[in-house]
Amino acid sequence: MVALALELARTGNTSELVEFLDHRLPVDTQGDDGQSLLMLAAYHGHMATVRALIERGADLDLLNARDQSPLAGALFKGEDEVARALIEAGASLDTGTPTAREAARMFGRAHLLL
Template sequence: MSQAPKQTPELDDATLAFAEQVFDSARAGDSARLGELLAQGMPANLRNHAGDSLLMLASYHGHLQATRTLLEYGADIEGRCEDGKTALMMAAMFNRTEIVEYLVAHGADPRATDASGATPLAAATMMGATDTQVQLRGLLG
């Protein structure tokens, strides 16, 4: 006997608007707002419709303090979006050297690969992010 597939509940407009505000807080680097929400029980690994986590968005946009806040509340550094990219790959692609350093210091794997086999270094190279290329080459020896 098989179980019926789980139904995903429909979210009302207010909930959807709130969720968008949460993701906007990560994009804008509003670490104070993120900290308040996380302290109230919001999941640190919340993802948007594209599979991007709050940590990925904060890293992509270069917000070190928001990245710190999310990690303090248990965000998964190696959490992947649908194409296998990690927060470290996002930071590397957009030349976010401080965030690359911070993520690696907190356990992010510079040798991780996405679904196409690209590493953070390959992602940085593809995007022309010269500072993170040098940084990652140094980390990889």
């Protein structure tokens, strides 16, 4: 069940993922590599899925096994809309390695942090 939920987040299948969450799958479920549902949705630019996870209380700063945050992942991938949504929801700019601030500078996205 966890593997399927992670794949639903990765592919942006929001409606099916929400069904899992509504049937008690923890919103902060992570795979063996520490990738959370929110990280996968953010990294792959699935805005509707990101919003659904935020609405259900996903930990915005939950780090994966490589110490990366969903916000830094979105910045790395150039997912500006997702990054803005995470920032507006209260994601930390200073969590993880690299931090979102560092990732924004490295990948030319510092304007999103203003």
